[in-house]
Each structure stands twice: as C-alpha cells, then as structure tokens.
Amino acid sequence: MEIKKIQDEIIEEFSLFEDWMQKYEYMIELGKSIELIDPKNKIDSNLIKGCQSKLWLFAELKNGKIIYSADSEAIITKGIAAVLLRAFSNQTPLDVLSADLSYIDQIGLKEHLSPTRANGLVSMIKQMKYYALAYSNK
C-alpha cells in the first residue's frame, strides 16, 4: 500500500477515539505488534540519540524496499515507533524520502514533534530518512 494511504488509514483509526487515553492505549497496542529489531542488531550504534528510554532502529533493503525494525524500553516510545514503521516500512527508499509527515500531527501526536522532546521521535524520523537516502543510492 502507498504511504499516503496507510497514513490515511492510521488517521482514520485514531479519529475514532474520543480522548487521549484511548489514543495512547491504542498506540501502546500498536507498539506490541512492531517489527522487532533482531537481537544481534540491538547494539549501541543503532540507538537513536536524544531519547530518554533506549530506542533502537535498524533498516535493511529487501527487493528494493526498506524494512525497518525497532525496539524500545519504553512502551510509548515503541508505540510511536510503530506509527512510523507502519507507514514507512516496506516502501521504496524514494517514497520514504518524499513522504509527508503531517499525519503525525493529525493523529494528535504533534506535541511529540519538538526536536527537544526526550522521546526521540524527531531523531527517529531523521534516522529513517538517512537510511532511505543511503539505500536510494544503491
């Protein structure tokens, strides 16, 4: 599925919730189904900086598509990672590079988009784009 479509899907899902508690509960649920990073890649060099809880991110190219995997000690961070992975994993590097991010705002996670947030969302997005850039040159 296209990134844009997945994002719309996520927006729709989140729009069903009436309050932040339900939203967060859903995000936490999503976190549980994340593509977990292989233990052998759970190393310091795959840590995302600026994150209060450890957050590992990894990416590999399979059949021209980027497969992201991640994990975090914190369940909310994992949920946020899930929201990103669902949209961007299994896409071509070029699609990832050109993808728009406004869906994060629309599902009510805007507060997490400050570069100084201790959850590393912004650094994570940056790192995902770096991976995409690296793989797009291959």
Add this chain to the structure above:
Amino acid sequence: MEIKKIQDEIIEEFSLFEDWMQKYEYMIELGKSIELIDPKNKIDSNLIKGCQSKLWLFAELKNGKIIYSADSEAIITKGIAAVLLRAFSNQTPLDVLSADLSYIDQIGLKEHLSPTRANGLVSMIKQMKYYALAYSNK
C-alpha cells in the same frame, strides 16, 4: 573646640544654603582650605581604597591630639575630606573614636555614606578611626 560644637557649627553653616549647588560650592571652598598632606606622605600606602579619584590621608599625634592631613585629585572629594578634617583634626584620639557622625547626614551628604560610593567617604572615616585607635594606645 569640642567635636560636637564644630559639627553644630558646620550644620549651621550648611543650613544657610537653599539648594545643593550652593552647598557643593561651599564644600568646594572648604576643600581649598584643607590641611594639605605633606608631599613626602603623598604615597600609595596612604591612599584610601575604593575611591575613584586618588585620596591621601595622613595623621600624626602632636601634644596628645591627632592632626589629620589629606589631599585628593577631585575637588569634591577634597571638600568632603575638609568637612571631616575640620571636625576631627586637632582632637584627642579618644574624642575621635567616640564621635558621632550624624552631622554628615544633617548637612545633606547622606548619599555619600553608602559603603559602595566611589568617593571613599566611608573608607576615609574608617581610616581616621583606625588612626585614632592606634594613637590612643600610645
């Protein structure tokens, strides 16, 4: 004359003036008649600290009385010194030590009584009392 009487005299003189300009002009006049420090005593060790213009102070004991002498690069500082010397010079060390200083306030120089003032008035008073203390033990 007793210190207290001289102080009253000074207060009376200053009370004749209606504004600060006249007062300052008078003080500047007084400065001109100051007992000048002997050039050989115009040395760094006789400088009063915390003074923006150089201010020298010296004291000697003659017939049981302290004779202060002073000089300053600034004419206002010299005037202030004159107001002090007139009251305290030629008095016994004990009289200087026990003297009250409220006349300074009464003649309208209170603003100069802050310890952080750059004119050194407070340091000068201190130094005069030090001299008196030293000579009172002799």
Add this chain to the structure above:
Amino acid sequence: MDIAKIRNDFPILKRKVNGNNFIYLDNAATSQKPNLVIDSISDYYKNYNSNIHRGVHTVSQEATDAYENARIKIQKHFNVKNSYEVILTSGTTHSINLVANGFLEILNENDEIIISGLEHHSNIVPWQMMAEKNGAKIKIIPINENGELDMKVYDSILSNKTKLVFVNHVSNALGTVNPIKKIIDKAHKLGAAVLVDGAQASAHFKTDLQKLNVDFYTTSAHKLCGPTGIGMLFGKEKWLKKMPPYQGGGEMISDVTFEKTTYADLPHKFEAGTPNVCGAIAFGVALDYLNDIGFEVIENYENSLLKYATEKLKSISKLKIYGESKDKTSVISFNVKGIHAYDIGTLLDKFGIAVRTGQHCAQPVMDHFGISGTVRVSFSFYNTKEEIDKLYDSLNRVLSMLG
C-alpha cells in the same frame, strides 16, 4: 501555614496543563517563583537598572547598594561571618567549578579527594576534570541499600592524604540528607577541607555555616524561589585568599597593564565581568520570602507531605522507592516493576502532573541500584495533600494503561 494564601503567591499554580489543573511535583529540578520575586525583577528593570560598582551616578549607586544588600541577605541567611566570603556566581555548577579550578594548583598526585557516591554530576565532573590535570586521586564513599552514605567506608578511606571531601547536603536523586556535620568534623581532624553542595538542601531548611564549620558551601537561587542564572559560593576567607581567580575580566582586578595585573580584594576577585545584578537582587527577595514564612514551618509542612505521599505510594503494588534514609527531604524516587519511568512521566503529564524521569544527573546513583532511571516526585511547601491524592489516583490509572 495558610496554604491557600501561599498558593496564591505563585501565579503559575493557576495554569492548566493538558486540560487539568497543573500539579507541579518537579521541585527538585527547579522551584516556582512567588509574585514578590517576579515583581522585584520588573521593579529593578523599570526603576533602577544600571551597571554597578564605580558608577558615580545615582541609579548606579542604587543598583550597587541593592546588589551588595543581596549579598548581605545571603550572608545573614547562612550565618556567614564576613560578607566578602559570599561570592555571587551563576549557580552551583559555576561555584563548584570555581573551587575545582582553585584547587588545581593546590593539589598534586600525592593528594586524595573524596567524593560521595550520591553526588550530582555537577559535583563529580569538575573534580574529574581537575584530577586529570593535577593527578589527585579520587576516592568514593559508596551508598547502601537505603541510599545512605556508608560512613564506615568513609572512615576507612579518609586519611591524612585526603585534602578535600565533597558531599551534597541533600541528594537530588533520592532526597537523602547526609550527615555532613560528622563528615566535616572527621575531615577536619585529618586536615582535609570540605565542600558541601547545598543546591538541594537550601529550599528545605536553613543552614548555619559557622556552626557547621564547613569550608565551602554552595547553592543556586532557582532552587529556592529565586531566578535562574544566579547562585552563591561561600568559602572561608583563608581558602578564598589562597585560591587563584577563576575568570579574568572587569571588576576582579585592581590594576591592569599588559605586563602585570593585580587582582582585587574579595569578593570581587571571583566576580569577573558584569554580574547578574537583577538576579542577585531577586535572590535576596526570595530568601526574604522564605524566611517570612519561616523555615521551621516549611520543614514541618514538607515532612508531613513526604510522609503522606510515601505511605500512599508504598501501597501501590510493584512500586519500589529508592532511598529510604530516615533523614530525607521531600523527594520520592521510584520505579514500578516492568514499566519504564519515561512511560509513567509521559502519561502523568497528560493528567497535568509534572514529575521528572531519568537519571537526575546522578548516573552513579542509578548504576548503584542497577537501574537506568527513576520517576522522581519532589514537593515544595506550596504543594498539598490533595495534589498527592491526585497523583495517587492518576498514577493508578497510568499503571493500568501500561500494565
């Protein structure tokens, strides 16, 4: 203590966070400011702002007097002998670095310094930086299971090689009040000087520095209802005279030529450049405010809050409190089994409750307990039992979301 009146003094307590009443339980990081302090800042800039010292004009004189008067307020508050033993700095970190720089040339590789295992990074890193240069050896007083210093080890590592001992008065990570009087007396017997970091203590109780006979003591105004960017260092005259100046600049010199510079007297020798004039004045106002309430009143009230909160939190299953020293200020550091502190902090924030999560700039303390961080709630005299009830309820809801 009229808590309603006091809360009314703090405008920020009226705000909403995420739709809820704001409950500020991050007081160990920084305190909130009463109107009196905030207004003193406006008043300064609206009425008598000027650069200080050596100014012959009235406004400069007013600012200088207010600044020096703040120094005297600090002197009196901490019962310091001479006002020139109070150095105004930009905060505890600056104060400690000033002392570490001062001892750079006093110590050498035969000397030892002792650091408590409860220290904030601000009281560790400057000494490591110093020791790297002069070769002094660093020894550590370890902490026990309750988060208290192991005084037996202290006795065993203290020797006549020890030149300096550093310990905080209160641990910011755990709230432990350290037995500094004992530490000082023992150190002095062997000729070592002691620096006590009072950043975390001085909001909670009053300290008599002459009685304590401590060599150096330091705090930050922002921890005790004062503004950011200002703090103090007390140093005994004999030490301040022995130490070289830390920064070079205006104010701290008496004579400058390109060949030779002579330094000014205390305290100016250590106050290079235009100081934080307004900050110092507001620091003094903050001390006045706290003293008007009274530190005994504050201490009693905060202790009752701590007791109440500790009991409530302990009733939550799987919740473990780190630091259970008998002598504690209003800090509770905890974790809930299987749940990351970050998740708890993030969700409590949704309920309008501000707590701190992470290492609290005290990684060695975390390492001691084998954890990566804690949730830290820290109280002040403007907090209430109702707020603790709200914390308790919200925490339970958060845990059920995360569980």
Add this chain to the structure above:
Amino acid sequence: MDIAKIRNDFPILKRKVNGNNFIYLDNAATSQKPNLVIDSISDYYKNYNSNIHRGVHTVSQEATDAYENARIKIQKHFNVKNSYEVILTSGTTHSINLVANGFLEILNENDEIIISGLEHHSNIVPWQMMAEKNGAKIKIIPINENGELDMKVYDSILSNKTKLVFVNHVSNALGTVNPIKKIIDKAHKLGAAVLVDGAQASAHFKTDLQKLNVDFYTTSAHKLCGPTGIGMLFGKEKWLKKMPPYQGGGEMISDVTFEKTTYADLPHKFEAGTPNVCGAIAFGVALDYLNDIGFEVIENYENSLLKYATEKLKSISKLKIYGESKDKTSVISFNVKGIHAYDIGTLLDKFGIAVRTGQHCAQPVMDHFGISGTVRVSFSFYNTKEEIDKLYDSLNRVLSMLG
C-alpha cells in the same frame, strides 16, 4: 523612527533623579530594557518556568522550546551557520574565559597571541592568565592619537607564530569601530584564529558572522536591551570541537561514571548546569525588539546623535575628546583641563544626568593617553537631541562651579 513611542517602551526613562528628569547616558555600561523584555521575564515565571532538557512534562517542554528558540533567534540575528555554534553563557566575560581555557592546552611557549591595545579588561586578563600557564607570548597592537589601532604595527607583529588575535569590534572606552574584517583576513592568511569581542558593538549595528568569517564572536545581552546574567559565544564548529569543555556539570555530559566521563555534543558540552533559561528567552525578545525597529534606523539615528553631541561638546573650551576615529559608535570620552572626571560625573548626576567616569575597565587605553580616566557619555537610540542640549547646559554649569 518614532522617538516618543520608543521612549514610551522604556519605563525607567520616566523616572526622576535628584528632582530632574532622568537622562541616561551610560549606555555603554549597560542598556535600559523595554517593556517587551521585562514582560517576557514575568511571563516566563508566571506561566512556564521549569528546568529544561530531558523533562518529559509539558511545562519543561515549553521552557526547553523557548530556550532553544532563543538560541535560534541569536543564530539568525548574527547569521551563524549552525545553531549549535551558538553557546549561551553568562556574558562576554564568561565567553572569553571559556575560549581562553580552551586554548590553554592548544598553545605553548612557541606560540604568539595578539591583543589590541583598545581592549576591555575582560579581553586582556583571561589571556594573561592563560599565557602564564602555557607560556604563549602576548603582543600588542598599539593605538594612535585618534584612538585607532595602528595597523602597520599589526602587520609587523603578525607572523606564522601567531595563533590567535583578539580585538573588540567597538572600544567601550572610546567608541572606535575597529577594522575587524581586515584584521581577520590578514590573520587567516597566516593561519591565526580571531576572536572578536562584540559586547560594545552589538547594540549599535548588526553583524553577519559568516560574512565576517570570524572564528569567535561574543556579546552580553545586558548591552542590547536584554537582561543581566546572559550572553553568547559564537565559535566555529571546528574550534568548539577542538576545545575541551570549560565547566563540568549537568547537561554537558553524555555518560558519567567515577572512572570515565564522556561529554555531550555541541552546544551542551559548553553549557554545564542549569542555564539562565529566563535570561536566554528575554535575550531573544530583546533581539526581536531591536530588529523590529531595524538596525539601519538605529544606526542612522545614533550617528546623528553622535555628530550633534560631538559638535556641541567640542565648543566647550578646554574640553578634549579622546578617540576621534572616523568610524565610531555613540561614545564620547572626554576630559576638561584641570578638572577631575569624578567631579564632573558627580555634579552632572545632581542634574539627573548619568554618565560614567573612570577607566572604563580599559586601563591600558588610559595609560596610552597618560590619563587616569575620562568622563564617558554614551548614547542609545532612545536618547534625544534635547537630552544632549540638557547635557551641554548642565555641563557648562558644572564647569563653572568647578572652575
């Protein structure tokens, strides 16, 4: 420029001093603050005061964002390439000491540093302190009769032994604007770095640091309508990476154990401890305020004030102006023959006029002219021609009292 409106922004300008309207001509010492800046301080403490970075709660996030946003305002104002090249310090003196400490281990006794003869003590003493330790040699660019740097001597002392050149952008004692672009380009040709002290410049004109290609640049917020206790250091990334941290503490580390500490990335490596959060935010507001008026407008207006005042003062007999460089900001330093500066300053104050007297923390400049000090009047964009007329009249009355 609507001067009435601007003056209305500065509450202090409405006060009386010794019964007269307050005329503030001590702007080179520190600037006055507009309501916008004062209000931003109250706003911070009333609404979102918190310790910053690593806080997961909303208010900490708001404070962090505002603090980092201030850094970006400074970055944009000075056209700095990367925001992390902007270090927030407690002021120029702190900034310069930070750099001097950074070069302590980079330089040795074979290296030379060049200092201009126009420097403020803040840009002399730190280098003397450094040179005492690492043995670097200090050479001086002398000044000529007009108070300008003697660029021929500069050419002759600059060599490939020169590692650093320090010069202020504008002299606080005389107002001279130095030819820093030339100084920088020449230094760079020989591989030397240049630090420009912009404390006295940045209130008067805008500086493009990338265009200037300077290695370090520094200023203090209190000189440009901002609060006390905050300033900035710009350093090129390559230098900031090369220099060791200055102070140890919280924030500036990424990993602390008692064995080893690793330092955080820029800019945090140089921002140990709780920063002056509120000060930084208000610094940003001050830049906004000045930019809203526009620096071209400010420069033109101030130049016309300077010209007007210079002509008027010159008409007074026996009055000598020190520093008559063609390129000058709003500073007039003068003496009147046979009269001590202190006397003039003290009596002008009686007329409500604030000027500075003395050495202006630039003793070598005074020594050059063989004087112990000057009377310094320094203007800002909120001053008026009427105030200069008042200065002129009062000065004449003062001189007749003293003469």
